[in-house]
Amino acid sequence: MLEGRHELRVSVPSGANLGQALRQALARYAHGGGVGRLCAGTARGLRYHMMVHTGEPTRPFAYGAPVDVAEEVDLVSGALTIGRAPDGTPLLHCHAGFSDSAGELHGGHLILDHTWAGSEPVVARLCLFTEGGYVTREDLETHFNLLYPIRGVAS
Numbered sequence: 001m002l003e004g005r006h007e008l009r010v011s012v013p014s015g016a017n018l019g020q021a022l023r024q025a026l027a028r029y030a031h032g033g034g035v036g037r038l039c040a041g042t043a044r045g046l047r048y049h050m051m052v053h054t055g056e057p058t059r060p061f062a063y064g065a066p067v068d069v070a071e072e073v074d075l076v077s078g079a080l081t082i083g084r085a086p087d088g089t090p091l092l093h094c095h096a097g098f099s100d101s102a103g104e105l106h107g108g109h110l111i112l113d114h115t116w117a118g119s120e121p122v123v124a125r126l127c128l129f130t131e132g133g134y135v136t137r138e139d140l141e142t143h144f145n146l147l148y149p150i151r152g153v154a155s
Contacts, residue, residue: 012122019112032133036126038078042118050108
């Protein structure tokens with residue numbers, strides 16, 4: 001462990017749910033949050049959202065309808081933010097890009113609890129903060145629940 005953080009490499013085996021597997025790996029470490037990357041692997045049965053313009057002045061953007069992809073795809077990259085809800089429940093937020101069997105690129109907000117590792121394990125590199133982290137609260141401009149940095153000791 002480096003001072004103030006845990007550096008992890010997590011390999012999610014073929015067929016495993018990404019959200020469950022990552023939360024299991026994180027549960028062994030006291031942390032307030034962290035950041036990470038999806039570095040390699042394939043996925044199948046994944047779900048993602050893209051932002052859409054609502055036309056509403058009070059909330060101009062929202063997540064569009066979920067897009068479900070049954071076929072196996074190659075993960076190009078993904079950015080993870082690890083935080084907590086105000087009640088302390090762990091949260092995983094991921095934006096990822098992937099390519100389908102035709103080589104077309106896709107991406108958006110990846111729903112990790114609706115995504116499974118494909119025939120190749122998904123490799124994630126994570127950095128957990130032992131002090132500070134992220135917690136959700138409503139953003140007054142967008143009205144989204146966003147992850148904000150906090151100070152404090154991990155629990």
